Amino acid sequence: MEMEEIYENIDEVSFESSKPSVNEKALQVSNRGLHGAVILLGLFCGFLMVGLISLGVHSAGLSSAKANLTKSLQISDNKILSLINHLGASYIQISNLTEGRARLNITLNNVRQELERLRAEKPCGKGWKRFGGSCYFLSNDIASWKTGRNYCRNSGGDLVIVNSKEEQKFIAGFKRGSWIGLSDQEKEGIWKWVDGSPLTLSFWTPGQPNNGANKPVLGQQNCGEIFSKGTWNDVSCNNELHWICEKDN
Ligand SMILES: [Ca+2]
Ligand SMILES: [Ca+2]
Ligand SMILES: [Ca+2]
Incomplete structure (x- = not known):
């Protein structure tokens, strides 16, 4: 068990x-x-x-x-x-x-x-006056524009070219009717200076330039003059006036 x-x-x-x-x-x-x-x-x-x-x-x-x-x-x-x-x-x-x-x-x-x-x-020479860089001559004689210009060119310059108000005032001071180097001989109404430059500054007398106002007695007016009072006019180039020359000093 x-x-x-x-x-x-x-x-x-x-x-x-x-x-x-x-x-x-x-x-x-x-x-x-x-x-x-x-x-x-x-x-x-x-x-x-x-x-x-x-x-x-x-x-x-x-x-x-x-x-x-x-x-x-x-x-x-x-x-x-x-x-x-x-x-x-x-x-x-x-x-x-x-x-x-x-x-x-x-x-x-x-x-x-x-x-x-x-x-x-430097002296400008006898009879010449200085203004700025130029010398100026006012003639005692009178002659046509062309004759006056020839005189200036033979003197080493040309008829005056007005480049400024000051120069205008200076030549107006001569107080004598004279030729300036301005003409419209090439083309009527187109005014040029003797060096060929165009007219940009002018001092024309009122009513001028009038080219003789179409009066046959006055003929064509193709040359510029400065009146004794200082303003400009166009007149026949054959007239006889004093002339103003300008040359470099
Ligand atoms: Ca001048
Ligand atoms: Ca004219
Ligand atoms: Ca005139």
């Missing part, structure tokens, strides 16, 4: 041992979980490795790009520095040129003043 109980116990024991206990099941589940975790960890490590390698490659690329950028910046810095130096040199050159020009202007003004002084000292 005792033996039977022992066997029964043995059977119970062996039966119980062949079945996994709750703890063993938990352990088995835990082992499987661990296994899975190890695999996941391995995969994670693998990915991490790949990531690190990629990061290393990328980092190497960045370093190379940074080096290139630094080099480019250095070259740009050098160029800017060179440009600044160049601009500085140009500025100095411009300053020197400006100063040089100012000095030349002063010299030129001095030369002009000296020339004016020398001209003022």
Whole structure:
């Protein structure tokens, strides 16, 4: 009887041992979980490795790009520095040129003043009067416009050309009816000075020039005179008047 109980116990024991206990099941589940975790960890490590390698490659690329950028910046810095130096040199050159020009202007003004002084000292010749840079001659004789002009040309000048109000005022000061270097002989109504220049500044007497007002007795009026009162008139070139010459000093 005792033996039977022992066997029964043995059977119970062996039966119980062949079945996994709750703890063993938990352990088995835990082992499987661990296994899975190890695999996941391995995969994670693998990915991490790949990531690190990629990061290393990328980092190497960045370093190379940074080096290139630094080099480019250095070259740009050098160029800017060179440009600044160049601009500085140009500025100095411009300053020197400006100063040089100012000095030349002063010299030129001095030369002009000296020339004016020398001209003022140089006599115009007997019977001639100076005004500005020219000499003027008022004839005592009277003659036609052409004869008066020939006299002036033989003296190194020509009949007077009025270039300014001041010059007009000066010759009006002679207060004598005289020929001036003005005519419309080439084309009626087109007045020109003896040097061929057109008339731009005039001091005609009101109503003049009238080309003789179509009166046959007066004929064509193609030559310019200055009245003793100072204003101008057109008159026949064959009339006989005093004349005013002008020549450079
Ligand atoms: Ca003149
Ligand atoms: Ca005329
Ligand atoms: Ca007239």
